[in-house]
Structures are given as C-alpha cells and as structure tokens.
Amino acid sequence: MTETHPIAPQRGRFITFEGGEGAGKSTQIKLLADRLNEAGIRAIVTREPGGSPGAEIIRHVVLSGMGKLLGAEAETLLFAAARDDHVHAVIKPALDQGIWVLCDRFSDSTRAYQGQQSNVAPELLTALERVTIGGLKPDLTVILDLPVEVGMARAAARRGTGMPDRFEAEGIAFHQGLRDAFRQIAMDEPQRCVLLDATLSPKAVANNIWRVLRKRLLREAAHA
Numbered sequence: 001m002t003e004t005h006p007i008a009p010q011r012g013r014f015i016t017f018e019g020g021e022g023a024g025k026s027t028q029i030k031l032l033a034d035r036l037n038e039a040g041i042r043a044i045v046t047r048e049p050g051g052s053p054g055a056e057i058i059r060h061v062v063l064s065g066m067g068k069l070l071g072a073e074a075e076t077l078l079f080a081a082a083r084d085d086h087v088h089a090v091i092k093p094a095l096d097q098g099i100w101v102l103c104d105r106f107s108d109s110t111r112a113y114q115g116q117q118s119n120v121a122p123e124l125l126t127a128l129e130r131v132t133i134g135g136l137k138p139d140l141t142v143i144l145d146l147p148v149e150v151g152m153a154r155a156a157a158r159r160g161t162g163m164p165d166r167f168e169a170e171g172i173a174f175h176q177g178l179r180d181a182f183r184q185i186a187m188d189e190p191q192r193c194v195l196l197d198a199t200l201s202p203k204a205v206a207n208n209i210w211r212v213l214r215k216r217l218l219r220e221a222a223h224a
C-alpha cells in the first residue's frame, strides 16, 4: 500500500512595520491586511510588545513605565520575554500554516529604542535575538518615515486629553534619534527593508506599500 503524505502548506510571509511615533503603522497594517485578504491571501495582524496573552501582560508593564524604573537592560529583557512568547505562540505557528503575519513593530524597534536610544550593548541584543527569534527574519520590513514634529502632533491629536505613555513622554531629541536609527537600519539592509514617505495621505502610503509588496513578495510567492 502506498503511503500518502499531506502536502505541507507553503510558508506564510512575515512582514514587519517600523517607524517613529504616529508614523501610521497601525493604519497601514490594517489596510494591507484587507488588501491581502481581498487578494485571497490569509493574513493576520499582530503587534509588539504584545500579540499573545503572555506578551500583552508584559506590554502593560513596559508601557506603564515600570520597566524603565528597573533600568535599560532589565527593560530590554522584558521586551525580549514578550517577543519570545509572541514568536512561539503566534508568529511561527501562523507562518507554518501558510498564513501571512503582519506585525506592528519587531526586533528593529529593540535595536532603535533600546540599542540606539538607551545604549544597550549590541552584544546583548544579538544574544537575545538568538534566543527569541533564532533564524526568523522578516521577509519585508516597511519603515514609515516622517519628521518628528509631524508624528508627535498626530499622536498628541489622537491621545486628546489622555496621558502620554512611557515612550510618548520622551522629548524631541529622543524621537529625532529614533528616526535616524530607523533610517540607518533601512540603509544597512536594503534587501529586507523599504523606507517610505509617511507624510503622504493614508491612501498614497498604502499604494506605495502595495507596489513594493507586489514587486518583492507576491511575484516570488506566485513562482514558489
């Protein structure tokens, strides 16, 4: 009797969105998920810190400012613990089932926020990446770029009379440093990253993202 083997689904694609405050990541990620689903591609939206029940608890701790009180290294460990849970509970299982994963922030945020802005040693960040993400690199990272003042004004308008969180409360120099760090990441890894102008209308940004995706991932997926 011949044995039948189920055909393993083609692995999903992993797309991360990065950028500073108010860059429009959440807006764009939802638009892209809708567009992919309309194109018949199953896609889920998730975020960091958070995205899994355990990681959402850590998100609450970090954004409350508690992590900052523990010091930069300990705060970095909290982000890493959240990522470990998120990767193993949500991201990898979805990709293995052929589902595309769209993630609002990932390891580039740790490099930019903890590495560049809080001076956490790159050796520690590399060691934590080895444990939490192993060989899991995004297939595409969309970095949304805009002047700091524009992003902060958008975030303030959205917040209204609410209190700024741990990172929103940082000053303009901190946010300018972040913008520089993300631009540097885009320059260092052009194969993986694309830097897009986030000052355009949401629709124009979405069209630019779609153009990049079609060129870099959809053509490749169709030929896989």
Ligand code: Z5A
Binding pocket: 019, 020, 021, 022, 023, 024, 025, 026, 027, 028, 047, 048, 049, 079, 104, 105, 106, 107, 109, 110, 111, 113, 114, 154, 155, 157, 158, 167, 168, 198, 199, 200, 201, 202, 203, 205
């Ligand atoms: N963090 C870290 O330090 N280390 C790490 O490893 C990780 C994260 C993973 C999470 O914050 C914080 O954790 C983050 C980094 C740190 N710090 N901050 N700040 P979060 O998840 O609460 O928030 P965020 O990731 O920074 O995103 P955001 O500020 O909420 O912005 P966004 O998602 O990029 O933008 P949006 O919500 O889509 O849009 C913001 C507003 O602008 C909203 O009112 C929109 O309607 C409007 N908008 C959006 N697009 C446009 C355009 N094109 N034109 C005009 N208006 C627009």
